[in-house]
Amino acid sequence: MLSRNAEGLYWIGRYLERARHGCRLLSDQLETMEDRPVEEIDQGWRRLYRAVHRTPLGGFLASGEEDEEFMLADAYTMADDLTFEPDNPDSIRNCLAAARENARQVRNILGVRMWSCLNLAYLDVRDVGIETIWNDQPDAFYLRTEDAIRTFTGIAVSSMYRDDGWHFLWLGWFVERTQLLAGLVDAHIAQYPIAAPHNEADWRALLRICEAHVAYRHLHSHGHRPGRMVDFLVADPLLAHSVRHALGRVTEALDAVSSGRSLAVEAGRRAGRMAAAIDHDWPNRDPDDDDATRAALQGVRDSCLLLHEDIAATYFHYEISDAP
Amino acid sequence: MNRDPAGRQSAADGSGPSEGRRLFADYEMHPAYYDEMFEATGVARVHCRELCGALDRMQPDEIAAMQALAERSFLHQGITFAVYGEEGAQERIIPIDFLPRLLDAADWEVVERGLRQRLKALNLFLADIYGPGRIFADRIVPIDLVRGCPQYRVEMRGLEVPHGVYVALCGTDIVRTHDGFVVLEDNLRVPSGVSYMLANRRALKTSLRNLFRRHHVRGIEHYGQLLRQTLAELAPPGVSDPCIVLLTPGVYNSAFYEHMFLAREMGVELVQGSDLLVHDGFVYMRTxxxxxxxxxxxxxVDDDFIDPLAFRADSQLGTPGLFYAYRLGNVTIANAPGTGVADDKSVYAYVPDMIRYYLGEEPVLANVETHLCREPEGLSFTLDNLANLVVKMVGESGGYGMLIGPHATPAERAAYAEQIRKDPANYISQPVLDLSVAPCLTADGAAPRHVDLRPFVLHGSETRLVPGAFCRVALVEGSLVVNSSQGGGGKDLWVLSS
Known part of the structure; x- marks a missing residue:
């Protein structure tokens, strides 16, 4: 497969997963605004911004401003910032635009249906603004956008030829998911330390964002324990939105595309080491030591950046001298 | 109930209120132009009668709704075209007019024969000017006209091209006047429009299925396979299963949709300059x-940009060393660099002479009478008759930089004349043509609009063309400019099999 096409598919995966994740974070946060006190809503925004490594343009609420109107105005601005802000490269609209731009480049290998689905999702988001969705039902907008992305993945699963293109799409998708999940859990612990007295609703929300609440209830009928939840979201290989599961998918995709190339071994080895660290080192850390937990999660994030560089250097931008 | 969202008057002609107005009820033939569908008011040409009757029984709204649906689907599928220099118009569709234009078998036979003849002569001309230069020695075409043309590539001198084919594909613009078919220009560099021809066909075939079937329209859908076959035939000697790629400038090019579409139709990789590299005289792509x-x-990609080492050094679109590999004969580039010299608007004037010179035949398709401002008589004639002429810049295409005398204000004409005087060699002039018209759907029912056609000819070890064309239409009433970049639209052309 042409390297640029592989790279295009890889980035479609990354951007769509990023947009989808943004939708989940925001629909959850907007839901909390229905029945939670202002202070808790403010904390929710802080966690959300920390998870996406960004500071709101106008800052957070100062203490003493915990008043309903301030909170609403703030929520409006922040939702706008994360959804439509042109200068925020990770805003949902920008992610969809970037995914579509990559799709345009590889349209000849993308089926008509996959392209139309992505194109329509983008056109829908392009043509609205925060004022429209705010006056309507904001969470409906995020659900709709997320559904469009899921439809795209559904068409991909049912129609794509299983060549390198397929593997690179999912490689990008799951590298992104690994990185985003590690960042989210890290941000959550920073905002709500595990050993500190906790509000169950905050932790339930974390599970919901990761679509893990139903599975968690089945497995752990004895209630919400933050430490156990963190373990579940990081190390359970069967949970679609766990770090370990995402890493498993990354390893699979890398195995499929490596075709015995020496440089390719580096990327595969790094992904393998990341998975092994979760299988073997993660359970051995002190679960009450938030610093150790967060360091492990930051390690995952840092490794993702290096992994991305390995992949790009091996498959996308290699020099003649490195060509097999 | 009368469905009439456009607020058009209806049922005034006595038809029942449930019928609405007939499509051609108020069709007014233009007295000055050849009409593609009607020979007299209310009398359709023989080969158009069935179509005309069937369309007339449909509600204009019904056709308009199908048209709107097709255009929406073009947008959703990204069948778009970009107009440079227009803010916010990065992606626009080429509007489609749903009333097909019909060409009977006899007319098509003339067009096809003329195109084959023309392309054969143009290839011989290119081989000659980059080779022995007989046509200069015999004083048929002035040598300074060719050598001084910006599209002339001195780098191509004395180079053998595979099978002697310089132009593997061309898209020739043809119009019909009262005197018959006339070639407006040959596009020999990177002609575009074939994807819109195919998209328009698909849209009409789906929406007007029964009508289409009844007409025995000749198929054009195999164009992609013919193109692939043609390109494969031009592979360097000794390569049996050639690796073919389509080189595009990228997504920001106005015709990117077409590049993508053709790559998919042929099943070849769509590459950009940065995907290719040259090593030891061979071209490779990075996979x-x-x-x-x-x-x-x-x-x-235009000649200028294919290789920064051979042509424009600031090109970001090309591949360094590509021309070197081409010179060695290790890769075929289609069309060959330097073909633009033969579709230069001044050289165009000599094509009929070329046909007589190389083939010993009379041209099947006529040229438009052309005055070259580089020659003193041409210049003075042009300046004296500016109000009645169309003036074009020789190096421009796409309808850019031209003056339509009768439509221009005296001030515009004076300013343009000043430009011509400064650089006469850069201009040619032609009479305003009485381009034929065909009925188009407008807000007020069917009305005549000017049309042309651009068939696509392929030339490998033999000449091939599909019986069809991208038929362009000037959607603005009275406008003679059909170029897509100037707001023209498209129509499906039905070539009938008998």
Whole structure:
């Protein structure tokens, strides 16, 4: 497969997963605004911004401003910032635009249906603004956008030829998911330390964002324990939105595309080491030591950046001298 | 109930209120122009009668709704075209007019024969001017006209091209006047529009299925396979299963949709200059499993930009060393660099002479009478008759930089004349043509609009063309400019089999 096409598919995966994740974070946060006190809503925004490594343009609420109107105005601005802000490269609209731009480049290998689905999702988001969705039902907008992305993945699963293109799409998708999940859990612990007295609703929300609440209830009928939840979201290989599961998918995709190339071994080895660290080192850390937990999660994030560089250097931008 | 969202008057002619107005009820033939569908008011040409009757029984709204649906689907599928220099118009569709234009078998036979003849002569001309230059020695075409043309590539002198084919594909613009078919220009560099021809066909075939079937329209859908076959035939000697790629400038090019579409139709990789590299005189593309040798490049990038080492050094679109590999004969570039000299608007004037010179035949398709401002008589004639002429810049295409005398204000004409005087060699003039019209759907029912056609001819080890064309239409009433970049639209052309 042409390297640029592989790279295009890889980035479609990354951007769509990023947009989808943004939708989940925001629909959850907007839901909390229905029945939670202002202070808790403010904390929710802080966690959300920390998870996406960004500071709101106008800052957070100062203490003493915990008043309903301030909170609403703030929520409006922040939702706008994360959804439509042109200068925020990770805003949902920008992610969809970037995914579509990559799709345009590889349209000849993308089926008509996959392209139309992505194109329509983008056109829908392009043509609205925060004022429209705010006056309507904001969470409906995020659900709709997320559904469009899921439809795209559904068409991909049912129609794509299983060549390198397929593997690179999912490689990008799951590298992104690994990185985003590690960042989210890290941000959550920073905002709500595990050993500190906790509000169950905050932790339930974390599970919901990761679509893990139903599975968690089945497995752990004895209630919400933050430490156990963190373990579940990081190390359970069967949970679609766990770090370990995402890493498993990354390893699979890398195995499929490596075709015995020496440089390719580096990327595969790094992904393998990341998975092994979760299988073997993660359970051995002190679960009450938030610093150790967060360091492990930051390690995952840092490794993702290096992994991305390995992949790009091996498959996308290699020099003649490195060509097999 | 009368469905009439456009607020048109209806049922005034006595038809029942449930019928609405007939499509051609108020069709007014233009007295000055050849009408493609009607020979007299209310009398359709023989080959158009069935179509005309069937369309007339449909509600204009019904057709308009199908048209709107097709256009929406073009937008959703990204069948778009970009107009440069227009803010916010990065992606626009080419509007489609749903009333097909019909060409009977006899007319098509003339067009086809003329195109084959013309392309054959143009290829011989290119081989000659980059080779022995007989046509200069015999004083048929002035040598300074050709050598001084900006599209002339001195780098191509004395180079053998595979099968002697310089132009593997061309898209020739043809119009019909009262005197018959006339060639407006030959596009020999990177002609575009074939994807819109195919998209329009698909849209009409789906929406007007029964009508289409009844008409025995000749198929054009195999164009992609013919193109691939043609390119494969031009592979360097000794390559049996050539690796073909389509080289595009990228997504920001106005015709990117077409590049993507053709790559998919042919089943070849769509590459950009940065995907290719030249090593030891061979061209390779970067793939996820390593470098792969490329044998034939169907390039949609202009000469200037294909290789920064050979042509424009600031090009970001090309591949360094590509021309070197081409000179060595290790890769085929189609069309060959330097073909633009033969579709230069001044050289165009000599095509009928070329046909007589190389083939010993009379041209099947006429040229438009052309005055070259580089010659003193041409210049003075042009300046004296500016109000009645169309003046074009020789190096421009797409309808850019032209003056339509009768439509221009005296001030515009004076300013243009000043430009011509400064650089006469850069201009040619032609009479305003009485381009034929065909009925188009407008807000007020069917009305005549000017049309042309651009068939696409392929030339490998033999000449091939599909019986069809991208039929362009000037959607603005009275306008003579059909170019897509100037707001023209498209129509499906039905070539009938008998």
């Amino acid at each position: 996820t499993t390593g470098l792969r040798r490329v044998d034939v490049i169907y390039r949609r």
